[in-house]
Amino acid sequence: MKKFLLSTLAFLLISVSVFAQKPQKLTSNQIFEKIQKLNFLGTALYIAAHPDDENTRLIAYLANNVKARTGYLSLTRGDGGQNLIGPEIRELLGVIRTQELLAARRVDGGEQLFTRANDFGYSKDPDETLKIWNKEEVLSDVVWAIRNFKPDVIINRFDHRTPGTTHGHHTSSAMLSVEAFDMVGDSTKYTDQLKYTKTWQPKRLFFNTSSWFYKTQEDFDAATKGKLTSFDVGVYYPLKGVSNNELASIASSQHLCQGFGRLTTRGSENEYVEFLKGEAPKDKNDIFSGINTTWNRLENGGEIGDILYDVENNFDFVNPSKHLPQLMNAYSLIEKLEDTHWRAIKEKQIKEIIEACVGLYLEASAVSSFGTPNSKIDVNFEVVNRSSYPMILTSITTTLDENTIYKGFELEQNKKLNFKENILLKTDEFTDPYWLRKEPSLGMYKVDNQELIGKPETPRVVKVAFNLVVNYLPITITKNVVMRYAERDKGEVYEPFEILPKVTTKLKDKVLIFSDSISKKIDVEVRAGANYVNGKVSLKVPENWSVTPKDISFDIAQKKDKQTVSFMVTPPKEQSEGKLQVVALLEGKTYTKELVEINYSHIPKQSVLLNSEAKVVRLNIKTTNNKIGYIKGAGDVVPESLRQIGYTVENINPLEINDKNLLKYDAIVVGIRAYNVVDELKFKQKYLLAYVKQGGNMIVQYNTDRNVDVAAPYPLKLSRDRVTDEAAAVLILAEDNPLMNFPNKITNEDFNGWVQERGLYFPNIWDEAYVPVLSMHDKGENMKLGSLLIAKYGKGNYIYTGLSFFRELPAGVSGAYKLFANMLSVEKNLVE
Numbered sequence: 001m002k003k004f005l006l007s008t009l010a011f012l013l014i015s016v017s018v019f020a021q022k023p024q025k026l027t028s029n030q031i032f033e034k035i036q037k038l039n040f041l042g043t044a045l046y047i048a049a050h051p052d053d054e055n056t057r058l059i060a061y062l063a064n065n066v067k068a069r070t071g072y073l074s075l076t077r078g079d080g081g082q083n084l085i086g087p088e089i090r091e092l093l094g095v096i097r098t099q100e101l102l103a104a105r106r107v108d109g110g111e112q113l114f115t116r117a118n119d120f121g122y123s124k125d126p127d128e129t130l131k132i133w134n135k136e137e138v139l140s141d142v143v144w145a146i147r148n149f150k151p152d153v154i155i156n157r158f159d160h161r162t163p164g165t166t167h168g169h170h171t172s173s174a175m176l177s178v179e180a181f182d183m184v185g186d187s188t189k190y191t192d193q194l195k196y197t198k199t200w201q202p203k204r205l206f207f208n209t210s211s212w213f214y215k216t217q218e219d220f221d222a223a224t225k226g227k228l229t230s231f232d233v234g235v236y237y238p239l240k241g242v243s244n245n246e247l248a249s250i251a252s253s254q255h256l257c258q259g260f261g262r263l264t265t266r267g268s269e270n271e272y273v274e275f276l277k278g279e280a281p282k283d284k285n286d287i288f289s290g291i292n293t294t295w296n297r298l299e300n301g302g303e304i305g306d307i308l309y310d311v312e313n314n315f316d317f318v319n320p321s322k323h324l325p326q327l328m329n330a331y332s333l334i335e336k337l338e339d340t341h342w343r344a345i346k347e348k349q350i351k352e353i354i355e356a357c358v359g360l361y362l363e364a365s366a367v368s369s370f371g372t373p374n375s376k377i378d379v380n381f382e383v384v385n386r387s388s389y390p391m392i393l394t395s396i397t398t399t400l401d402e403n404t405i406y407k408g409f410e411l412e413q414n415k416k417l418n419f420k421e422n423i424l425l426k427t428d429e430f431t432d433p434y435w436l437r438k439e440p441s442l443g444m445y446k447v448d449n450q451e452l453i454g455k456p457e458t459p460r461v462v463k464v465a466f467n468l469v470v471n472y473l474p475i476t477i478t479k480n481v482v483m484r485y486a487e488r489d490k491g492e493v494y495e496p497f498e499i500l501p502k503v504t505t506k507l508k509d510k511v512l513i514f515s516d517s518i519s520k521k522i523d524v525e526v527r528a529g530a531n532y533v534n535g536k537v538s539l540k541v542p543e544n545w546s547v548t549p550k551d552i553s554f555d556i557a558q559k560k561d562k563q564t565v566s567f568m569v570t571p572p573k574e575q576s577e578g579k580l581q582v583v584a585l586l587e588g589k590t591y592t593k594e595l596v597e598i599n600y601s602h603i604p605k606q607s608v609l610l611n612s613e614a615k616v617v618r619l620n621i622k623t624t625n626n627k628i629g630y631i632k633g634a635g636d637v638v639p640e641s642l643r644q645i646g647y648t649v650e651n652i653n654p655l656e657i658n659d660k661n662l663l664k665y666d667a668i669v670v671g672i673r674a675y676n677v678v679d680e681l682k683f684k685q686k687y688l689l690a691y692v693k694q695g696g697n698m699i700v701q702y703n704t705d706r707n708v709d710v711a712a713p714y715p716l717k718l719s720r721d722r723v724t725d726e727a728a729a730v731l732i733l734a735e736d737n738p739l740m741n742f743p744n745k746i747t748n749e750d751f752n753g754w755v756q757e758r759g760l761y762f763p764n765i766w767d768e769a770y771v772p773v774l775s776m777h778d779k780g781e782n783m784k785l786g787s788l789l790i791a792k793y794g795k796g797n798y799i800y801t802g803l804s805f806f807r808e809l810p811a812g813v814s815g816a817y818k819l820f821a822n823m824l825s826v827e828k829n830l831v832e
Contacts, residue, residue: 023363031320037067039308040067040069041293041342043069046071049167051098059109060109068288068293074113075176077435078258080120092598107251116141118441123724124778139179139183147184152293154205158170184199184201186199204276229272233245249263299338358389360387360391362382364381365382366380366497374425379423379464384414388413391468391470393466394407396465398424400461429461431498433608437609460480466479483496495604502591504595505591506582513812514618517570519568521566522539522568533555535587538551538552545571547567547568547569552565579613581611596609617817631668633676634671641817663694668691670698689713692794695795697826702804705761716789722758723760726757731776733774742826758787805820
């Protein structure tokens with residue numbers, strides 16, 4: 001079975017490499033399935049709030065069984081969640097989750113869309129959500145998505161009628177969808193959009209319900225009897241060798257940073273949708289019932305259908321190239337369609353089919369993975385016609401400068417054609433994530449270009465159009481320029497080609513904490529984006545701060561090489577905070593960006609340009625117990641933050657924990673979700689508790705309540721209690737407790753300026769040995785007392801906290817640093 005699943009996955013990902021831009025190499029089965037999809041002219045749009053909210057079973061079913069063009073509109077990019085695979089949070093996490101969604105869509109056959117909504121974290125009701133998001137802007141984006149995608153049917157993941165019963169983002173996604181359904185066809189709504197698109201009216205709107213929304217299956221059956229459309233999404237696909245639910249499991253497993261790797265499933269499984277608005281389907285079990293999804297939907301489409309239905313009905317799996325004359329004829333007719341929407345969709349689909357049927361290989365591979373604006377790059381071309389049909393490469397056109405290079409090469413059967421060209425990157429823009437180019441608000445990303453809004457990623461601008469004559473008819477096939485190379489431990493690798501700045505800079509730390517008025521050496525790494533770059537770099541510091549020297553020269557001969565320069569930064573004597581910015585001056589231009597590369601094996605490599613800056617904080621803070629052992633969990637930068645205020649922090653390998661090697665630490669800190677993701681901890685807990693019993697100080701940060709036992713010294717039950725309002729009032733319950741007094745006095749002012757939330761997954765039941773130190777709550781809720789608990793155990797102290805230090809410390813929140821320092825400083829004799 002294991003071998004079968006591995007071979008199945010390999011088959012499914014033939015055209016979906018984890019390395020970006022890898023060309024499709026379709027089997028006959030896959031070509032046939034694309035022809036089936038080509039012959040279905042119906043569209044469905046699934047709408048929810050976050051990455052992982054989508055129902056991959058239903059999306060896969062619509063895309064692969066019904067053959068509908070199927071999209072998923074995720075209102076956010078999941079920026080406010082946690083990361084199980086690395087340290088990236090906030091906007092960088094959003095980049096990862098965007099790519100994981102795209103990876104999922106490549107598996108289940110869907111397409112991906114977004115709005116500008118920024119996932120600001122958990123929200124308990126839609127009123128708060130829509131206030132922070134800016135309802136009008138997000139609603140306009142939903143309308144924009146529907147007008148562009150033009151779905152016949154829309155399916156909501158959540159129920160718009162039950163606010164307060166789930167995440168506020170969830171309910172808001174459904175509420176906005178219902179409202180947009182009545183607006184998209186109205187030319188008086190969002191009129192600025194109509195410069196770029198047209199109004200559209202979907203036929204019907206559904207809610208994808210299930211027993212999950214009810215307490216019991218019986219409640220679900222009673223509430224929905226006679227109201228639902230159902231279909232079995234467990235269908236088996238012989239052409240793929242897998243069932244729909246297996247396909248869906250593989251798709252959802254792409255969400256690795258959320259821990260969604262899962263076993264595949266098989267067998268019959270029903271999905272249910274409730275009709276909400278529009279024209280009810282004539283056939284209760286077919287959501288497209290009554291909608292013309294044939295070629296006859298289009299004016300003059302019948303002739304195209306006659307050709308392509310014949311290809312589908314008589315497809316030759318052994319020799320698909322025999323259908324080329326019919327396909328080229330159909331392509332010529334598609335080009336003449338007056339319906340520009342369907343013409344663009346069907347042109348793209350049939351070109352892929354033509355290319356695959358004749359085994360046409362077209363590649364433009366740059367010698368480097370990136371270039372700089374208005375520079376030239378060498379590109380290697382490879383063209384192979386693996387059919388017996390006559391073909392001519394008449395020319396190539398580079399899309400940035402619209403330069404046409406004439407070739408006139410006859411493409412003989414299976415004879416490889418190679419040549420090299422020098423291409424001008426005629427642009428001033430970079431290929432970084434477009435939604436990160438401007439400073440966002442708490443709830444919204446800022447995107448000025450209307451035509452970019454909703455796109456999953458920045459469109460690739462470095463393209464080459466291959467102008468061909470295939471079987472005596474002209475056709476143009478456009479390819480992204482990529483970089484193809486080989487690594488000994490990976491084999492063939494494809495990377496997207498990107499346009500990046502000539503120079504970028506980097507500060508090691510995004511928050512610089514000064515615990516006294518002594519100057520610190522601040523290193524700046526300068527990276528060359530081209531050969532022979534030289535200029536000057538300087539630092540901008542807040543008022544009352546100083547920096548020497550004024551600027552430093554850099555001179556780097558080789559592209560990708562780096563040079564480090566050092567400045568001395570002096571803080572003021574009093575507590576202060578502000579922003580430190582790095583500015584590089586090169587050839588009369590200023591460069592203020594840091595290049596962040598995200599490189600995981602399950603998604604394409606990502607290059608992100610962020611402002612090269614850091615928050616600087618002059619903090620009056622005292623510390624004791626300076627040697628800290630840290631057990632990493634799901635990924636955070638708390639150790640780096642603690643080093644900023646003078647602690648010596650060593651990472652502890654859980655496998656190496658024993659009864660002797662913990663005693664050297666003044667305190668041990670367990671990272672976020674460690675008990676969720678580090679299986680070894682369950683076997684090492686006895687040593688950790690023995691360390692506490694002998695006089696050690698142990699701090700455990702939050703874990704989720706999902707089948708986890710933190711093995712605390714006294715009974716402790718985790719819950720889903722959380723306080724999402726980062727400004728929620730905090731009541732200090734134990735004012736005399738050392739956690740509030742030593743070595744720093746903690747007051748209510750220390751809870752000002754927190755970001756995203758107070759904390760999450762607080763314990764709600766605990767033994768009387770624990771002392772609750774703080775109380776807090778969201779509006780309209782009862783007090784939550786479990787955010788910070790301390791217990792004496794033997795000679796030492798055990799602290800459990802759900803406060804979100806993993807967000808507050810990287811954000812430079814002064815009070816969070818002081819409170820964490822106090823937790824690390826608890827003396828053995830202070831809590832008896």
